Amino acid sequence: MGNDLRKGASDKVASMMAAEMDRRQVFLRGAALGAGASAFAATLGQTGYKASAQATIEGMVTVSEQQRQTWIRNFNFLIPGGTFLWPTDNGIYEPSMIASRITGEITPWLAESFEYTADNLSLSLKYRTGVMWSDGTPFTAGDVAFTFNLLKDNAGLSGAGGLRNVLGITSTVEAPDDTTVTFTFTEVYTPGLFDILAQNIVPEHIWSTIEDPVTFLNENPVGTGPFTEIPIFESNYWELRRNPNYWQADKIGIEGLRFPILGDNDTAQRMLIGGEIDWAGNFVPDVENIYVAEDPENHGYWFPSTGDTVHLHLNTEAPNTPFADVNVRKAISQAIDRTEIVNLAMYDYTTPADSTGLSGGYPDWKDPAHAAAPWVTMDIEAANAALDAAGLVLDGDVRTFNGQPMEFELLVVNGWSDWNQAVQIMADNFAEIGIQATVTPLEQTVWQTRVQTGDYTMSIGWSSGGVTPFNFYRGIMSSQTYNPVGTSSPENWARFVSPEADALLDQFAATSDLAEQQRISSELQRVYAEQAPAIPLFPGPQWYEYNSTRFEGWPNEENPYCVPSTYSGERLLLMTTIRTKAATTPTT
């Protein structure tokens, strides 16, 4: 979702950047004025974003994450919709464990270990001792049980990922002693483990006194995380400083995080280029020239393809369409020039998708045996041959199905420039196989309603994801996520059901044996590669830029210890690794 957030404004940015390219010439002419100007600025003492008039910002990491016009104090991360301030969860508060989608490792955090009973109907987690809340109260397993019961009792609160589904099959959550929490389930559903592990924990001694947790603003948060103190909070700026009682204080190499208001992408980008932001999760077009070239020593970026795979969804239940025929779906897929899409629409920030549909976020799961099916490679001749064989006869330039010309709308969200460019390329591709696709940009609400209720024939769109491939395949070819046309369906927009996949998903959810799950996942990949339930285009890159002028230890391609985007759930790993450089140049 993060990458979607950062779409749009890029056109405006591009034009600003063109101005930036010319700046050197203008700068020569303005040099004299500029020199005098800087001196004047020095006397004024504050220039734009740099100004921090009071407290020292030594050791404070400046972050570009949320784009808001004003900061409003809200640290209740249990409310749905992400309206609270970043980084309330996985920052001020912490989860039981952190599962990395880039390394595939599970890092114990507040919990040390987990264990299922033989029937997988009960799960127990062992928690550390010696963890303190930032107000000095000891953290116990009781807080964990309280958090899950709080969520269970309040339907208006949202949990990590799909936790609410897990709560629906959870009968009890109890803390028999200070370090153990036991879950009992009414049915076996092992993929829920990762939602439980990712859930951040709130302190019982504070939240138990809150009357309505759904409208609670939690203005003075008490957490177990590395940064919990808020010495300054203004509508244009706030700081989050170190937790005096942090349980792994030896891992903290910075003083805290600071958040100037960044109204839009343009502003964020301007500051990033100017070297005033240390850690960002922004989309930047042509990042090598625009950002890295400003200071190749210190300006770095890394866009791992761990986001979810963007698909072309073909509605298999749309009237007068042949999309229920697997050969037709594969032929359409073969017509797509993924290299051009990745190249032009995505600035080469990602790679063409393979025939498992899985993004780069499943290092231990992807089975190369199913990744190279021919239908994800462009081959217009083969595509035309397959459509001929399917009985779709050419009538002039356009094929017909049941006597109807194959002319379809291709839906896309208005203003999301990368998606718009991708569908434009696809529409051109489809013309070569006798399908006339009309690109139809829609307002996001309208688009969302139409794809979810099945009122479309073709649309670009996202897919589901998680720590294991379970959610992805469940969301794209299972009867559990299927809803008929006319009923809103948050997943499975193609309305495709594979009984084989259903059986495999049931087996997957019934075992807690990792090797067994990986074997089943391999089978799921085979089914996907055979059935092409939707047409995979490219895995979504996750945006991340860093500046190593003042801080070191940033993850990057050479040191990929976590998914580094600000909006990544693995950000605690980054926050507890980066350090202030020993010999820093004096900051402004």
Add this chain to the structure above:
Amino acid sequence: MNYILRRLGFYFVAAWASITLNFLLPRLMPGDPADAVLASAQGRLDPSTIAAMREAYGLSDDPLLVQYWSYLQGLARLDFGISTAFFPSPVMDVVQTGLTWTLLLGGVATIIAFVLGTLIGVFSAWRRGGIVDSAVPPLALFIGSFPYFWLATVVVFYVGFRWEILPEAYAYGLGLSPAFSWQFISSVMTHLILPALTVVLVSLGGWILGMRNTMVSTLSEDYVSLAEAKGLSQRRVMLRYAARNALLPNMTSFGMSLGFVLSGSLITESVFNYPGLGNQLVQSVSLRDFPLMQTLFLFITISVLAANLLVDLLYLRLDPRVRT
């Protein structure tokens, strides 16, 4: 008296119409309010989260009339509901952070442009064909004809970003807290210069031209010639006899501009990242925060109506012809 009552009646109906439209518009948009709230999350949400959101936001399925009544009741209590983009903060809390800054920026820029423009207009009409008259109005019109967005972006980019002469963003320095101290006030003032300057630059031409043209026709009136024949000082004739009477139309537009202060600073605030209501309006639209949007629209409508009413009343005082 009759006139005032008629005007008041008119404004009452206008206010009621805009309040009602304001209530209806978001409800006439395609998709139900829940979808709009979901779209404000700008992307994919887990299905279970969506259910939680519907529950938390208490999206109403009541009949329209019932909703309309509770909407009116809310307005009477100045309770504009809960912002969806800042859930669960009340809309008024969000609006409050921007109100002062919009009034400050819009007010200062409009007053400076009006005073300056009017004075230049008076002077260039008085010395028709003089240096001021042949240089300033054309120049002001030339600058004023730049697209505002472009002009402001250039100013931000060079003056603020590249040369770092003046702050190009925020209403005051980061890390400062509002206080009655020289440090804070000076910071507010330096942060005001660039955005206010660009607004003055582009709007100056209009004021000059308006004033100059009325002034020119006023100067040919008999009573001006009489004043000059009586041997009154040039200054007195220019200001007390000509300018005072020529001011009337400009005064009207000034009142109107003040009414538009709340809505007028949209682009300025966006470009200068100035934390005002215009900025909030842009954001509330992009995040589909209907309660916030409604409140801001209402503020704008009411302020425009109030300014109009004021101008009407002022006219009553200034222009005896209206009274009959």
